[in-house]
Amino acid sequence: MTEFALDPLTDDQVAAEEALYGPFTRSVRDLVDAAIRTEAHPEVVREAQAAIEAVTSRLRERQLPGSYGIRYTEGGRLRPWGNVVIGLRNPVAPPLDIDVDEAGRAHTRFTLGAAYEGPPGLVHGGVAAMLLDHLFGHACRAAGTHGMTGTLTARYLRGTPLGVPLHAVAWVEEVDGVKTRVRGELGDADGVTVEATAVMVVPAWARTSG
């Protein structure tokens, strides 16, 4: 499958790709939601399937051999556009838009629809864990480390509702050699619904000697 790819686009080329693939991917996200919730007549569903198969077939005429991977711009900026949490080109990604504040805390605000359901009307607990896990990676990078998740622990305080504004935050608690301890919370307007901690580990390939 795809590995890190250089693919050094200029800033203008990146902007053009964003303008093309951003709205396109949003249209697929919207279709995913409609596909789950539709109560259209069976004939409409069958026609929709035929139309979707025709679109897919054209899109596949030229495609990457594997997954998207992570690409770079000429300026060295990352393009993790296939990522399941933040990917501009991944319809499964909500996608999270993550900011890092002056204190190095990674923040995000988002709403999750029908596609992320676990218990009826609630976000799947595993989705909450996934989003917090991803935020931990950002908090690590903000702190100057390259942590990959070693151990992730999530505590569920109550259900996280679908369809309402949610927020999540993550921060580094301690850097201890190749290990970084991080903590985060996800919640709604009434407070925290899921707490998580993780130990992030610098991968062997990223460790500098001496």
Place this chain on the structure above:
Amino acid sequence: MTEFALDPLTDDQVAAEEALYGPFTRSVRDLVDAAIRTEAHPEVVREAQAAIEAVTSRLRERQLPGSYGIRYTEGGRLRPWGNVVIGLRNPVAPPLDIDVDEAGRAHTRFTLGAAYEGPPGLVHGGVAAMLLDHLFGHACRAAGTHGMTGTLTARYLRGTPLGVPLHAVAWVEEVDGVKTRVRGELGDADGVTVEATAVMVVPAWARTSG
């Protein structure tokens, strides 16, 4: 959003819905993969977007007000078709097909494509946690409890590759009053990549007195 809905379809009606929505949802899953990986000409992408928007608009002419929830058949069988991990009608779900063996262990075999990417070429750690979390619920039900996840801990031993056969298993280790301790593993042909444990808690509404 949607809560538990009775919606008691007969077995024949359920079979007809499976025959309609199964292939339809698979067509959307396939589109999601193609959307991430396409390198088609920008004009093809723009035409695809217009076609997708037209399909979505027709599907939305009649739709559920919120998420899918969990519905029942006349016989009392569950239809968690909107679920993000196992939902027949959720294009985000791989979907997992889970079997429970005679010892009460919940098993599943699957392959994850480009839509589940975290690090380049690898399954997002949060996706692995989500799948194991879901399997824990099945293991609990197989053991006759109604656990919701209280605490989930995942340990990442190495990366889980995209595009190859994977398997996961979960089992109950101990039932202690309203708490059930579960354990699980996810891996590829070379062995385990992610281990997880959880404490599942019987929700207050499902506790019987005395």
